[in-house]
Every structure is written in structure tokens, then in C-alpha cells.
Amino acid sequence: MSRDSYDEQLDRLTGVLAVMSRDASAAIRRASTALLEVDRGAAETVLAEDAVLDARRAEVEAMIPEVLVRHQPVASDLRLVVCALRIAGALERMGDLAVHVAKVALRRHPVGVVPEPAMPVMTALAEAAARVADKSAVVLATRDRLDAMQLGLDDDEVDAAQERLLSLLVSGWPYGVESAIDLALLGRYYERYADHAVNVSRQVVYLVTGTIRL
Amino acid sequence: MSRDSYDEQLDRLTGVLAVMSRDASAAIRRASTALLEVDRGAAETVLAEDAVLDARRAEVEAMIPEVLVRHQPVASDLRLVVCALRIAGALERMGDLAVHVAKVALRRHPVGVVPEPAMPVMTALAEAAARVADKSAVVLATRDRLDAMQLGLDDDEVDAAQERLLSLLVSGWPYGVESAIDLALLGRYYERYADHAVNVSRQVVYLVTGTIRL
Numbered sequence: 429m430s431r432d433s434y435d436e437q438l439d440r441l442t443g444v445l446a447v448m449s450r451d452a453s454a455a456i457r458r459a460s461t462a463l464l465e466v467d468r469g470a471a472e473t474v475l476a477e478d479a480v481l482d483a484r485r486a487e488v489e490a491m492i493p494e495v496l497v498r499h500q501p502v503a504s505d506l507r508l509v510v511c512a513l514r515i516a517g518a519l520e521r522m523g524d525l526a527v528h529v530a531k532v533a534l535r536r537h538p539v540g541v542v543p544e545p546a547m548p549v550m551t552a553l554a555e556a557a558a559r560v561a562d563k564s565a566v567v568l569a570t571r572d573r574l575d576a577m578q579l580g581l582d583d584d585e586v587d588a589a590q591e592r593l594l595s596l597l598v599s600g601w602p603y604g605v606e607s608a609i610d611l612a613l614l615g616r617y618y619e620r621y622a623d624h625a626v627n628v629s630r631q632v633v634y635l636v637t638g639t640i641r642l
Numbered sequence: 643m644s645r646d647s648y649d650e651q652l653d654r655l656t657g658v659l660a661v662m663s664r665d666a667s668a669a670i671r672r673a674s675t676a677l678l679e680v681d682r683g684a685a686e687t688v689l690a691e692d693a694v695l696d697a698r699r700a701e702v703e704a705m706i707p708e709v710l711v712r713h714q715p716v717a718s719d720l721r722l723v724v725c726a727l728r729i730a731g732a733l734e735r736m737g738d739l740a741v742h743v744a745k746v747a748l749r750r751h752p753v754g755v756v757p758e759p760a761m762p763v764m765t766a767l768a769e770a771a772a773r774v775a776d777k778s779a780v781v782l783a784t785r786d787r788l789d790a791m792q793l794g795l796d797d798d799e800v801d802a803a804q805e806r807l808l809s810l811l812v813s814g815w816p817y818g819v820e821s822a823i824d825l826a827l828l829g830r831y832y833e834r835y836a837d838h839a840v841n842v843s844r845q846v847v848y849l850v851t852g853t854i855r856l
Binding site for chain 2: 493496497506507510513514517594597598601604606608609613616
């Protein structure tokens, strides 16, 4: 087995991860459209397409044995295995969280779930989360450590927006407890989504440098 | 390299997973004590001990290359790798969720965060989640498929308790929005915790049977 064909296998593996990464970004953007523009079609697309991310994760997991069996792996190859599995897991989970957002968006359709006063902060949260996902897709492609570090700052914006959302909800929210709970859970979904995106880039850096800290 | 020493390595690997599993169960029980009995010491123990689960996950990940490099792995061995990494990841995450519960428990200390009317359902939720975790530890030890199936039923109890909690919160909750958000997020943490425990047992069944459905 030539090194070339090993590299081909790795290219295929990272290729699937790159596609998953784009799908996970598309999912949160669509889910946010569903949520903020009360768009049922967008929500239903998120729900329908999630199976693709699930299948791709399974595909990655199925590729690993092939890579390992056909080659005498060295330590850095094995690091790739651990990283690829973690990345695939994180990207699948990001899809699940986009599904959660889409489901909340449909909950009172055709009435929206985000009252006007929460629109700015929810929009900021959605945009910050999508930005983190997009950048983690870039990191996956470039394996650039500085890109990965930048991503931590974007994640701080997600956390800050989530904090602002919670502050808004606990300062005399006039839309009732059910609405507050929906929005708090949405905040949590976006936060977790972004955390997973950060984790993807952490794994990439680990893969490249052998150390996990950004 | 004899087969025996390979088995020894696998025993060590599954041994670490078993210890992680017990730690993850202990963590949610302590976090629930912190929450329901307003016990600061219990909460602080959960926070302090979480690093042990993190370290053990890293230990599992570090063992994998060793197992693979020293042996010519066959397909079933490689399945073990994927499963072990998923299980370690799920158990670490269960510890994180116990930390989230413990942090909420401390939020208004020495005042508790669970008002009296929510005590029964929160207690049910905490107990059901701990039960799922305990049973998933058993599945990890016995690799028994029937035990694993039973676990799905216990998880249904977690989901049902979470639903009851949300119903309570949206039917004229008199303790304010902040309290409702705290409890809704707690419900989410317990639900996720139990989901991860179910995932652990799914991985075990997959490992034994080669199919993922319970």
C-alpha cells in the first residue's frame, strides 16, 4: 500500500468532514431563518436534512477501520482517528441542535416564538453562532491555528449574547413563563452549538500541533 | 504480542470506562443532593471531581493508539475503538452536566432553587436520571442486551418527568421567570445526562452485537 493511497484515504476522510461542516452551518442558518422569519419551510428542511449529517457521521466511523487496517498506523495517524471521530461527533450534534431550534420555531406556527423585544439579541445570537460554525469550517480546511484562535473570540460573542438574552428574560419579561422558557432553551441550544464548533477547531489544532490548548 | 496481552489491554480500557461510569453516576447523585437538599459541600465536590472524569477520558484516548499500534487490529477490535471513544466522550459529558446542575444549585445559596411545589417532580427527575446512569454502568459491566433495553424504559421516565416539570412551570408558576428558567434548564440537563447514559449502553450493545438499534 503506497503512501499516496493512504493520503487519498485521509483526503476522503477530511473531505467528508468538510461537507459535514458545511451542512452543520447551513442547518443552523436555516433554523435561524425558521425562528426569526417564522418560515415553516426552512424548519422542515432542517428536520429533513438532519439524517444526512447522521449518515455522514456513520460514514466517517466506517472509514476509520479501513484506514487503520490497510496501514501500519503511526502515532500521528492515530491522533487523526481520535480527532476525526470527535469532529464527526461534534458536527452531527450541531445538526441535532439546529433541529432543536427548528422544532421550537414550529411550536406556535404561524405565530412566531420570538417576541419583538427579543429580536435583536436573538438575531445577534443566531449570527454569532453561524459565524463560529463558518469559521470552524474554514479551520477544518486551512488547519490554521490563528483562525482557530479567532474562533474563541467569536464564541465569546455567543456567550455574551446568551447572557444578554437571559438578562432580558429575567427583567420583567411580559410574555409569560412559557415564552421565557422557550427563549432560554433556544439560548442554550445556540450556546451548545457554538461550543461544538469551537471543539471542532480545537480538534483540528490538536491534529496539527499535537497540543489541545488554543 | 500474545492475544492475552491484547486482552489485558482491553480489560484495562474497559476498566477505565467502568470507573468513569461510576464517577458519572456519583456526580449526578451529588449534584441532585446539592440541588434538593441545598447542600453546598455536595455541589463543591461535584465541581472539584469533574477534572477526574476529564482526565480519564484523555486516558482512554491515549490508550487507543497503544492498543492499535501493538496489534494488527481486526474489524471487531476497531469497532471497540470507535465505541470506547464514544463511551468515554459520553461519560465525560455526563460529568459536565452534573457540574451544570451543581452550579445552578449554588446560584442562590443558602436559598434553594427548587420551590416546594416543584420538589416532587424534580426529585423524580433526579432519581430517574441516576437510575439510568446506574443501569448503564451495569450494561457496561455485563454487556447484557436485555439490561440495555430496560434502560430505554427508564429514559422514558426521565423524559416524562421533564415534561411534567415543564407543564408545572407553564401553568401559572408563581415564583417568577428566573426561577422557571432555572428549573427548565435543570430539566434539560437531566434529560441530556440520561440521553448520554442511554448512548453509553447503545455503544455497548453495538460493540457486542454489531448493530446499533436496541
